[in-house]
Amino acid sequence: MSQPGDYNAVRQDIAALLKQPEYDDGSAGPVLVRLAWHSAGTYDAESDTGGSNGAGMRYEAEGGDPANAGLQHARVFLEPIKQKHNWITYSDLWTLAGVEAVKQMDGPTIEWRPGRTDFVDDSKLPPRGRLPDGAQGADHIRFIFYRMGFTDQEIVALSGAHNLGRCHSDRSGFHGAWVNNPTRFSNTYFKLMISLNWKEKTLDNGVRQFVHYDEDMDEELMMLPTDLALLSDPSFKPWVELYAKDKDRFYADFAKVFAKLMELGIQRDESGAVVNTDNVKGGYHSAPKKSKHAGKPEAVDRYGEAAPVKDENKQFRARL
Numbered sequence: 001m002s003q004p005g006d007y008n009a010v011r012q013d014i015a016a017l018l019k020q021p022e023y024d025d026g027s028a029g030p031v032l033v034r035l036a037w038h039s040a041g042t043y044d045a046e047s048d049t050g051g052s053n054g055a056g057m058r059y060e061a062e063g064g065d066p067a068n069a070g071l072q073h074a075r076v077f078l079e080p081i082k083q084k085h086n087w088i089t090y091s092d093l094w095t096l097a098g099v100e101a102v103k104q105m106d107g108p109t110i111e112w113r114p115g116r117t118d119f120v121d122d123s124k125l126p127p128r129g130r131l132p133d134g135a136q137g138a139d140h141i142r143f144i145f146y147r148m149g150f151t152d153q154e155i156v157a158l159s160g161a162h163n164l165g166r167c168h169s170d171r172s173g174f175h176g177a178w179v180n181n182p183t184r185f186s187n188t189y190f191k192l193m194i195s196l197n198w199k200e201k202t203l204d205n206g207v208r209q210f211v212h213y214d215e216d217m218d219e220e221l222m223m224l225p226t227d228l229a230l231l232s233d234p235s236f237k238p239w240v241e242l243y244a245k246d247k248d249r250f251y252a253d254f255a256k257v258f259a260k261l262m263e264l265g266i267q268r269d270e271s272g273a274v275v276n277t278d279n280v281k282g283g284y285h286s287a288p289k290k291s292k293h294a295g296k297p298e299a300v301d302r303y304g305e306a307a308p309v310k311d312e313n314k315q316f317r318a319r320l
Contacts (some may be wrong), residue, residue, distance in 0.1 A: 004087040007096065008113060013081045014100045020077070027183040028077045030099040030165025034054060035074035036098020036262065037161065038067070039091065042126040043264035045149045050126035051265015052116060053276050055090035059122035067131040069171035091116035095262045105164065107185030108255040115274030134167075134174060134224035135208065138233040141226055148264060150257070156230055156239035157253040158261065163189040167222065173207040176222035180214065187251075190244035194230055198223050 002009035020028045039057060042050030056062040057071060078097055082090065092114045099112045119125070133143050145155045163186050167174035179188045198210040208224040230236040242251035267275050 002085050002087075005114075006085075008084050008089075010081060010088055010093070010096060011100050012019050014078075014185060015104050016076055017081070018101060018104055023073065023216065024166065025177075025183050027105070028074065029105045031070065031074040032077065032097040032101040033161060034098075035071050035078075036095045036101075038071060038131060039094045040261050040264045041132075041148065041218075042130045043148045044126065044130065045147060048265070050130060052095050052262055053091055053265050054117070054119040055094060056119060056122070056125045057094075057126075057128050058090060058118070059125060062128075064127045065128045065131070067128070067133075070168060084191065088114075089118045091118055099258070099262065100162075102185055102258070105183060105185045108251040110255045110262075113268075113272060115268070115272075116266065117274070117276065132226060134172060134226045136226055136229075136307055138229040138236065141229060141236075142219065148261075150260075152235045153239050153253070154257040156236050156259070157250065157257045159227065159230060160187065160189055160243060160250055160254050161258075162224075162227065167209075167224075169203065169205055169207070173203075173205055174209050174222065174224060175203060175207075176209075176211070177225065178221060178226055178227070180217050180219065180221070180281040187243050187247045189227075190240050190250070192201060192221065193223060193240060194244050196221070198270055211236070273316060 014032070018027050018029045018032075018099070020026060024030070035057075036052075039055065040052035042056075042062070044050050044051075057068060057075065062068065063072070063075075074097075075094075078093055081097075082088065084092055085093075088096075092277050095116065096112055096114075099110045105108055130144070130147070133140060141155060142152075145158075150158070162178045163182070163184075166177035169175040174283050179192060181188070192212075196212040198212055200208060201211045208225065210225070210228055211220050212222075213220050230240050243253075265276075269275050
């Protein structure tokens with residue numbers, strides 16, 4: 001086991017596990033990026049709920065969200081690292097794994113800061129429905145990403161993560177990879193979006209996507225409706241065109257916006273320390289149990305509890 005705070009040791013172990021010959025295209029990298037993405041992409045700026053703190057996918061209410069189908073593989077890949085470095089929180093491990101995976105797959109170096117905590121139960125999980133639906137269009141994209149506080153430029157840059165990985169019909173309903181080499185980070189996603197002729201195709205499960213058959217590689221590539229919405233929307237399109245021709249600009253912008261994504265829902269003081277009170281003893285409180293009998297107003301404490309369950313709740317909080 002490493003010393004607490006030795007994140008370089010954790011990074012090394014993440015890099016070492018990326019090669020997975022029996023999984024997808026031989027790499028765990030893309031699914032680790034998706035795990036980091038989805039762990040943070042539940043953030044709602046207006047209510048300041050969701051985000052990368054808490055590691056909520058450990059609980060069925062979030063982990064069982066259909067939008068997170070398949071991410072159990074990423075969590076299983078990372079479990080030996082968690083056991084080896086048991087001082088790191090799941091929420092730090094998941095976000096660090098995504099950042100390190102991008103770097104190891106020839107992507108940019110992304111700033112990452114530790115300090116996240118893990119929820120002790122499922123009472124603060126965000127509601128389902130906050131993650132993108134690939135079957136939708138530009139209005140849906142903006143609804144999802146504006147809620148998190150992203151601009152049109154940042155939305156397009158983040159979409160460049162589709163250079164990595166592939167869709168599975170038993171998870172999202174879609175099928176196939178966006179690019180020929182889905183384990184290497186690049187701007188190919190944008191290049192292909194612009195240069196190829198994409199034809200609509202309805203899969204056997206009734207899901208609609210767009211495909212292009214690459215004769216040289218004998219492979220059918222795909223795009224989601226949300227992908228091609230970036231090309232048809234007058235505000236998104238210029239950024240697609242820019243990133244298709246300027247790899248360095250895309251890498252720089254992606255690094256900034258992915259770092260921003262990893263910090264959603266995180267509150268830090270001037271020193272950089274996380275000050276979220278979700279798991280601080282005396283700060284995180286599950287909803288108190290309900291009593292069949294109303295308590296007297298003067299007997300209700302700051303937790304809003306009424307007898308006769310006050311003592312039981314007090315014992316529960318003592319374990320936090």
